[in-house]
Amino acid sequence: MAVMVIIGVCLIVYVGLAIVYLQQEPKQEELEKQINKTFLIVSKPLPSMKELQTEYDEVNLALAPMPVPEVLETIVGIARESGIDVEPAGGKFHIPPPSEPKEKKMAVGTYEIISFQGIKAQGDYDSVMAFIADLDSGKTKQNMVLKRVGLSQVEIKLDEEEAERRAEFRAVLSAVSDMMAENGITEIPNPINYEGGTATNDMMAFSDNTTTAAEKGYTGTGTPKAGYLLHQHDRIFTDNTTEFETVDYITIPTTLYYYTCEADGSVRQFDGPDIATATEYFSSKEVDIETVAVLNVDLYTKPVKE
Structure with missing residues (x-):
């Protein structure tokens, strides 16, 4: 019986020591981390008197x-x-x-x-x-x-001139968007683009006056105009490609300002036809905030x- 008691006491002491040991290990690791951090701080060289004086003077x-x-x-x-x-x-x-x-x-x-x-x-x-x-x-x-x-x-x-410029810009932007949607195209085949170096104010030639009627899908015997135009455009019917109708996406044949158009329908506005010397305008907003x-x-x- 006495032997069993002694063994029990030894086990309790052993378990207690094991718990203390297990608790000490993470504490030691944390202490080592703190020591390392402190060492990094104290190991940095102190600023010289000259550096301190410079900062003080500043x-x-x-x-x-x-x-x-x-x-x-x-x-x-x-x-x-x-x-x-x-x-x-x-x-x-x-x-x-x-x-x-x-x-x-x-x-x-x-x-x-x-x-x-x-x-x-x-x-x-x-x-x-x-x-x-x-x-x-x-x-x-x-x-x-x-x-x-x-x-x-x-x-x-906005002053009157600026308001009119922006209104015309918005009208051209809207007309190009409507033309592309109504003709079922996502790209304008032969646009009068910025790379060409010349802008135009002729809406009977803008945005594309090159694409032939056949390239637009026309199969009839008539003579529809070539191109994807904003004024007096001959639109080919998608459900009957032998027929076409003339439509206006913008009401005026000639605009005050000049324009270029990219294949994706993005439009740029200028105050003259020669892009190299013309001023480009960017805003088409109705109001500025x-x-x-x-x-x-x-x-x-x-x-x-x-």
């Missing part, structure tokens, strides 16, 4: 007092680099007069703060957001702090000691 330089005109020019420069029209005549960028400098005591010292309230920046979304991002990150001026941002959108009124940001910005500097 901080002091950034916090040096700036004349208000210089601050204004810095903000204007950030806006200009972001793609915002900063010309006064455009009315899309404005900086109200700043507040009088105020001193503020903080844990690390006393600072002089110049506040700019209600800075207005207007333009396309990407340009306005680039301006905000620069101020928010301190990319250009680290001691310039973005305090508040308000965003809105505004519809830009711009983003308006109103911002508050504080500039922190170290006051000059008397």
